[in-house]
Amino acid sequence: MSAAAVSYTVGILTVSDSASVDHALDKSGPLLETLLLETGKYTVLNRTVVPDEINAIQNIIKTWSNLHLVIITGGTGFSPRDVTPEAVKPLLTRETPGITHLLLSSSLAVTPFAALSRPVTGIRDKTMIITLPGSPKACQENMSAILNLLPHALDLLTDQKSVKQFHEKLQQQQPKEPEEPKQPPKEIHRCRHDREEDSTQLSGQSVLLETPVSRRLRSSPYPAIRIDRAIKIVGEHARRLNILSMPVSQFLPGYVLAENVSSLEPVPGYRASTVDGYAVHVEDGPGIYPVESVSLAQATTCTTLSRGKIARVTTGGMVPDGANAVVMVEDTKLIRSSEDGQDELEIEICASAHSGENIREKGSDCEVGQLIARQGQRVGSELGTLVSVGVRHVKVYRKPRVGVLSSGNEVLDHLHTDLLKPGQIRDTNRMTLLAAIAVAGYEGVDLGIVDDDVDEMTERLEEALSKVDVLITTGGVSMGEADFMKPILEQKMDATVHFGRVLMKPGKPTTFATVPQGKRGEKLVFALAGNPVSAMVGFHLFVVPALRRMAGWEKPEHGLVPVKIEEDIHLDARPEYHRVQVRIDHGGLVATSTGAQQSSRMLSLVEANGLLQLPMRTPEITLLRKGTSVPCILIGGLTK
Template sequence: MSEPYTVGILTVSDTASVDSSVDKSGPLIKSILSDTQKYSVSQQTIVNDEIHAIQNTITSWSELNLIIITGGTGFSPRDVTPEAVKPLLTKETPGITHLLLSSSIAITPFAALSRPITGIRNKTMIITLPGSPKACQENMDAVLKVLPHALDLLLDRSVKKFHTKIQQGGVDVSSGAAGTNGTHGTNDAIGGGGGGHTCTHKHDVEGDASQTGQSASLDTPVARRLRASPYPLIHVDKALKIVAEQAKVLNVINVPVSQFLPGYVLAENVVAIEPVPGYRASVVDGYAIHFEDGPGVYQVESISLAQQASCQPLTRGKIARVATGGMVPEGANAVIMVEDTKLVREQGNEELEVEILVSSVENQNIRGVGSDCPVGQLVGRRGQRIGTELGTLASVGVRHVKAYRKPRVGILSSGNEVLDHMHTDELKPGQIRDTNRITLLAAVAASGFEAVDLGIVDDDVDEIFERLEEAVAKVDVLITTGGVSMGEADFMKPILEQKMQATIHFGRVLMKPGKPTTFATIPQGKRASKLVFALPGNPVSATVAFHLFVLPALRRMAGWEKPEHALIPVKIQHDIALDTRPEYHRVFVHIENGNLMASSTGNQQSSRLMSMVEANGLLQLPMRTPDIAVLSKGISVPCILIGSLTK
């Protein structure tokens, strides 16, 4: 089964470039191609009737198999599509141009007023169509019959069987198919009795027969490996739901009430086992008195500091000096502030007599036993994440609490070209420094979890398998980077499946960056399965995928009640072009005049780690549609905060 032909659809129209809703031809062409199940429209945009705009789009789509342009082929002074396209062609295809014209002229003589041009630019076929939806439909009906064979010739795909079937009369020229409907003559089924196989070419559609969810055997020769991923391209929301279902809360442990407790989540309600205060304490610096004695001059009987107190009850008609927090002597029932007294007589440094200048009431300036927190009061709630509450727990006599264990996270980089940055003086051609591992180690630690450095492993099946086995024995969650795409040495998925007996829950996600992100679980008998996040090798892809998928899973395992990221609205400070996939755009979020503002960190290419520098937010951008291709400056966009805010 051949891969689908990749297509870009370009609408050329001054009007539609301002209001995309008036473009009817572009969506029509996409619908026609999608219905054939042979084409994948990966690019679609609208430009105005300007030569440079048309040419810039064509040159930027150089990787596509087919570009179809609608509009700008008439006699109007603004119709410049043929003039823009012709200089870019390496070969013209007059036969296809004649086919377009002749099919339309057979319907209406006015088709002679169109100026189509078709041709080849390197390995890309370019076809121009009129702007009218009716004319586009007529032209597409004509050219669809020959397009698959033309593209196969252009792409060096085998066409020998197709030619043989033509000679034998086995090709239905009206449908462009050989043998049965929907079957390509160039790729008959093996052992199927000569009838060929039905191929939908919709590799990204979940539930399609090609989406087996299983990698090819590790011993499959390179030339016979899969040319398209067997894993369905699932939406981010579904991927997050799958991770949440598999990330189970870890076991409960006893944790001392110490500086290491913050970040843990309580697994039980905690109550005070001692009252606070544990004695009657003075609120102020002053004198403990019998409030019934009233103002007057009194002998100072004793001194009660915060760290010491007299055990003797206070004699009626006398007073005792007390400090803030000090114990109020038995018998005393009020405390007068030192500011409301006057020294009458002293000897050396000792107060002998003091005058009380004001009246008081019972229990004035006295904190009763347990008045702040009585025994049995709830001081910690199950599910509560500990932070500054540490002091409260200590104050009520709690020395140990039951908490959910925090996951231990291992980080392993893979790739023959990846070298440790600390032990490499000079890179040779083709080598790169390992930025993924150190970035993820820092991200895990900054998030409050234990990070384990598992080093770098070469692209060798046996070595990867051995390192994965060792890693799974040490950690609760394993993060790998690299080896998850469709390259010759991308072994991570088949090793997990075929050697580690892992279940791969998803192997691709509809997002940018991070499309190859893979999530798997490895069974551990009666114990909870180990989680594996096999992230892409591109550093930005790996970092974004960590924040999006791994961090919420770690929080959930640690007992967080709300482990998901909060989405906050931010105003973008410039226009942002949308992609064909939902995108997580790196931005710097700051506070300006009471509003949260977001500015892009620049080029968002997934290999450009500089796009993460100063980024404290990920804009959650929707995928581009024919109606919305750009988000305008000043609109509000959902954002995930991945760092602190500043003004």
């Protein structure tokens, strides 16, 4: 398929009773859309969720009969509600047993429980239909097995000319009888990109710090690893911190509970009125009654209401014993008051009441011992609930302290610098990262700037790690003469550099290391690139999920949302995180580029609230057209 060719149209159907009620529970549908979009060969025109009902499934399939491909996830198991195969089979004009076998065999290679799945694949006229399990993990495994053959299968269905070209190419690739070489074979040329990906030739270890500049390496010894692999490595080392007890106060939101929390007191703690009015005996009915007592919200004792009398109560006030309803003040009339007009003596009840009306019984909102918050839950609006049930202290996971250290002889503090001399720059990274740490909900520690001097850098790094749980540095991680960060970590601090480059744009030199701390385990170090945009992208991709995991989040990873781009975007040779402004438009999300995306251009971060996850450029696809749906990481609030 050429870059200008029309991509295959796809519909993704999730079959789930629960997800049809709450679409946020649908994890497989968005995952499948992301997997397809990453190839650059598909346009997802429809994605929806229906319950496990044959008619609902069939109606969607019939409606999507104009699409090239329909993928259905869920409803293929043994449960009585799993009816997807029964819904799909009657609609097929031809079955595709080879694809079905491939799906089963790929899953069986992972787990024998895959034998309990009932996949169905086939063709309805010129639409291919594939059913997958409901589990996101199984969906990804199955799609990986068939993703490369789908384009050829769809071309066969639509009689594309490329099919003939494809088979001719296969014929040309058949092995021929070897011929005697007339001359020695030439050495195969390896381009720079190939060298970077050939990890077998890379040591993953810096040269000695004392190595003269003339003998320094001319290319990085660290393999450029995939982004998903880098994220996984960080996750393996970002472990939950210790548990501490915190008072229930305004400082608690954002912490993650390390225990289940139950109510210590009933809510309400007494029979309370929900309105301003009069407590009555329902049996007395409408009429004129003397006012026996008054119950205000701050009352601490409760009286007993006599038959044939009423008591004035305020909202939240105690309802007297014996009373079984409260009549709103709007349904009453004043008949007689005291001579000074200060007290009500007789009131006419103008409306009938039913038992329990406008009364909150003791413990009706929450009983003693009732679970009100669970372990792993982030405290937010629950703060008021904790207060209301008498909880004064809770156990939470400690949040990590994050230090930020800038490096470079040319880097100057903006507060102490009036005019820059040639070759000098203001330290934007430190302020930007400290602000981002605060927005993420963590404590940032300003560690200042360190010059490009091995001894000073070593001392400052050691001092920094004694103060914080996570250290972020910027600069000194590329291939320059004074880029000492990696060798200092390895040779001076006994650190393990888990990766020194990532196949991404921007932020390729991003480095992650752990420094041993004896019995205290290890500290995490993120050595980010010096360019400000590279540093911020690396922070959001790698540091934020690590901080969340250390703070006890159950799902620390970034969520991806599909957005439609408002202009054509040319792809890069590396997967790219393109800064965009995401807004809500007609119920959907649209993204506008922030302009030129150079890693040094801070203006590309202005008002950016999203990072488009762009695939790498391939011969088949070099750009994404306006209107294409692209997965995006939200790093800020949405606007209209």
